[in-house]
Amino acid sequence: MKMSEVRRTDSLIVVGARLNSSRLPRKHLLDLAGVPMIVRIFERLAATGVPAVLATTSDDYNQELVRLGDESGFAVVTYDGGVDNVVGRVDAVVRNYQPSRVVYVCGDCPLVSQGYIRLALQALHDNPDWEQVVPEPGRLGETVIHEGILCLSRAGWDELVARSQSSLEQEHVGLALTKGSPLKQGMVRDADEFYGPGFRMSVDTAADWRFMDQLYCQWYASHEGPVSLEWVVEKVRSTGTGRINSHVMQKSGYRKYGSVLFVTEAGPTKGLGQLVRSVRLAERLCELAGFGVTLWVVGTPQSLGCLRTVNHEWVDSEADLLNRLTADSLPALVVVDLFPDRMEHPEKLLDVLGELVAQGKRVVGLDRLWPWHRALSKIVVPCLVYRGEQAQNILSGPGYALAPIWSPVTELPVTDRPLLTVMTGSSDAIGYGGELPQLLDRILPENTMVQWLQGPYAKPPRLPSKCRLKWSILEAQDDIASVALTSTVVLSVYGNTVLELLANRIPVAILPAPGLIEEVEWQTIRQQDALFCVDPTEDGLKLLSHLLLSDHARKKLLARTDGLGAAGGLQRAAACILATLDQ
Structure with a gap:
């Protein structure tokens, strides 16, 4: 105007x-x-x-x-x-x-x-x-x-x-x-x-937005017109909804705040697991310490919902990334989530990151960067089983799962039919969409409903020409909470999603990920009493059928998985990373 x-x-x-x-x-x-x-x-x-x-x-x-x-x-x-x-x-x-x-x-x-x-x-x-x-x-x-x-x-x-x-x-x-x-x-x-x-009324972080969106959705589900503030106060104080963003630090107008750079990757051959967990960790650092965040994503640009809460840039190539890391003025904290075995010249990245540490910056590596722990400030390995080297600056295990705690669904759909949700990853790298739907349709109980989450890089699952079960195919979401929380059981390939499900007490059956993790690691995972691992075979899916039908079996499974300590891992990992700045 x-x-x-x-x-x-x-x-x-x-x-x-x-x-x-x-x-x-x-x-x-x-x-x-x-x-x-x-x-x-x-x-x-x-x-x-x-x-x-x-x-x-x-x-x-x-x-x-x-x-x-x-x-x-x-x-x-x-x-x-x-x-x-x-x-x-x-x-x-x-x-x-x-x-x-x-x-x-x-x-x-x-x-x-x-x-x-x-x-x-x-x-x-x-x-x-x-x-x-x-x-x-x-x-x-x-x-x-x-x-x-x-x-x-x-x-x-x-x-x-x-x-x-x-x-x-x-x-x-x-x-x-x-x-x-x-x-x-x-x-x-x-x-x-x-x-x-009180509770937070402003939207400064991703947690604030999710809190506010939940309130708005609940209001407009049964009301019209602007949201009643009296209703909000009663809802928050009676249900504890404010816990969604109660951890957010209120920034002071009297000071300037620091920033953090995240470096990660995504694509058809890499999936979205690293990107999603990097976003989760970036959000939490914003919420706990008021940091501004920039995320560099190595890969081909794509519109992804998970990126809407962070400032981000796509990086074309490994060479471009190395140039940026040496040429740009970088913040005091850099978090890197890259897999060295996918890089052409990982030794060049190691040299660059080591130089950043020598300049006084704090460089934190995630997951498969653990062999570089001598050159980096800290390593965080979110996993079920860690088989790498032990060192004082390596934090590993389910206790460091980069998994947010979801807000419970207020109203679950009333049904006596079990609902199985299948998550095979953003690219379905194993190819489960080819034969697994046929097996599930033939073996699972007849009243089972199955919803298949198709990742953004994955092909549609090949359903039977004549389905025995009720199937639905959903586009995979960056936030799987609403789907997982309404499921009887989730069948998921091993990866970051499994850690999110465990942290939120969702009954999960874990599929193997051959080629993505070593066979010895998978066998170690199978031996964990707290986990329910299934092979994509007739015998394995019969065990899954029992889990779907037995409320007692699911409760026993959740009681065992609670002991893994995955809940609170995101907060724990963020606090440990912030501690490197104090040091």
Whole structure:
């Protein structure tokens, strides 16, 4: 919108948003129950009856926000100044509209309280000498749960702008008000249910987004209109939904945060296992330490859902990767998840990583990089059985599974038919899609339902010409939680997915992965009492049939797998990596 096109108003809500977030890129475009988050915010603000404007930057990267505003019917004003000068961006809008009262709303707060905004604006109207309105403390000193709202008179806003001199004060709206004499403040009392133990209301990380999306999906499953904040408070406090993102660190406006580089790979011959676990670990480091993340993926560019939560770049080749690692200015922490046996010149990568360590950087290797432990800062090997060298800087076993803990499904489908979910990997490298469907259809109990997850690089499974069982083929998702949690049993090829299933107490039958792991490792895994391994043979699938039909057998299996300690592995691995920076 051009400045000449806007009109003056008594009160104005300005929403600050841009897509360049270091922890959760393009977060304003992430869906909440199928609608972009920034649209959800303007849906809520419409209930205030106050004009609302989106303030963003004019660079090409943020043009999607401008287009979305045009499509969805909310006003957008672009700013030509520095992308990190949020105060200047909002002030440009304020000066154009010339409101008497200003409400700044952070664009990552999709549960912004319309009721509190109305209360605050009415208080500013009734008390013209007030420069700012803040929530009144609870009767026992409790704070209110609202986040991302700043309510000021025009004089109060102008004072905030005048005090915002440093780059941090310009980036974080309101930070400058913490120094100098306080503004002339008034207080308003909100409803009692909004006081007390709080939860995160802003979306800064992947965990925050998943928490918010779950709330939105649950609300719109049985309601219409904007999500009720009263309903949210009751839901979170009664069900513990807030555990999804309770571990997220709230960043301080008083400091700059570090960054971390991840290097991994993906493709038809490599699958997605390394990429997915690298994303999971990157997300957790963001959430625990406020790091900004960049992910380099060696492979052919492809649109993958698992990449939407991290800043990422595709790297064309091994040579390109080595050039980047030597030419770029790298952060203090580098995490590498590559398989040396797939590389043409692994010794060159080892030399480059060793040089980074010599420069004082912390380089953490995952999985098959364990033979390089003498050159690297730390090695993390998420696995069921580790048969490599023992060393003080090698952390291995299921206790370091890079597996997030899923939020339980609130309502399971009511059925007396067992549901088997088959996961053969993103590329089905073993080729299970050829013969396994025929065997399953012939041997499993007749009332079994089978859903086959077809990976993005895999061919469709070859189903029988006349199916005895009820089959469905699903496109494999980056987040397998919703599928796995509704399954009676999951039949999965050995790999990272198995660790995720074990960490979340899903009954899993493990298929062998010949060629992907050594035979001696597979035999060691088969000997573990806590695991249920099956061969793709008639005898093996008869054992699987028993597991599908016997609730007692599944409970016994889960009791055994609990002892592996896979739950909490992601948190444990992230904390150990962060400790290398302290050292």
